[in-house]
Amino acid sequence: MLPVRVRWSEGRPPAGPAPLALLLHGWGGDEHAMDVFGAAFGPGWLLASPRAPFPVPTGGYAWYPLGPNGQPDLQALGHSLAGLISLLDQWAHNPALDPRRRLAVGFSQGGAMAAALALRAPERLAGVAIFSGFLPPGLGDDPPRPLTGLWAFIAHGLQDPMVPGEAARALADRFRRAGAEVTLVEYAGGHKMEAPAWRAFRAWLATFVPPSAPR
Template structure:
């Protein structure tokens, strides 16, 4: 099982699966999680791949060039972790939302695309398309995604982000996009929009 932190919360609130960016650690997004949903349980694993000592979720061959075979393998590893954690922490039947930034958003997108048994909702900050073009993706009707991207993000270029959202929609995902004028970051306005998205989904009975 992946190294992780777990903080219990209100069983009526969604469980947030917090996925850090490159070089991060399980505690990095705890504050973000509390801001998005103050009463939620927080499940924050550590990326299992080391890139020159920096924790990541999957290997890359160069900046912006992913090892697609490893993406698939690590997405399945993370999905299996989620299913195991559900049993360990008695989370079966509770809503779970993946929240990721950068590399964490990319692995969250990969899990949402490949393993809907583990992740049906995701908040993606600065994600890009993580898979090889020929990767089979199942029908994802019932999955919801919020995707925030910067219009001037050199690390997650907008065309790649738009390719991701287009594929999600083709596979039946309900996608809400948020664009900001900055780069590779989570803006306060994007955080507010993500929180509103979470709240709306809760009110709609997700």
């Protein structure tokens, strides 16, 4: 079971069923690394921040280690993906949570995991928000599953030295072809959250009420 930090946005629960945001940190992060994203949410969101299972030698944790050629360990990726699906399943039938508003938000490698969740388990999500992310190698060749009704927000810096902008465009194209409602925001900046992406994400969140429950 993945360790997970759970809290209410703005410190209080809503009057009715709550939306859920699964916050997925990047390489070397932990369950506190995505705290800055909490400020983007209005009151009443349940924010769940799991810690990835694989320790990084330089500190923090990863969702999957990299091999000598820089390629992901797909077995480890599958292990992490199963852990995240298990977390979502724990909350699937909780009457205090709104099944129409389950969102995975990830940065960098966490963004890759959010993309993997959307592609492998779209019925468990209503949306994804991916910052400086990418589609993990090895997943792009899977037969596409329908993503009709899924909302996807993708933000990427045009000067990102770690993940090229083409990765975000390819991910947006993959989601669109599968039927997702995609918002792609490219901005002047590197491998970090910049003000234009922050403003666009908050505006997108304000409209995030998908018309039906996840598939």
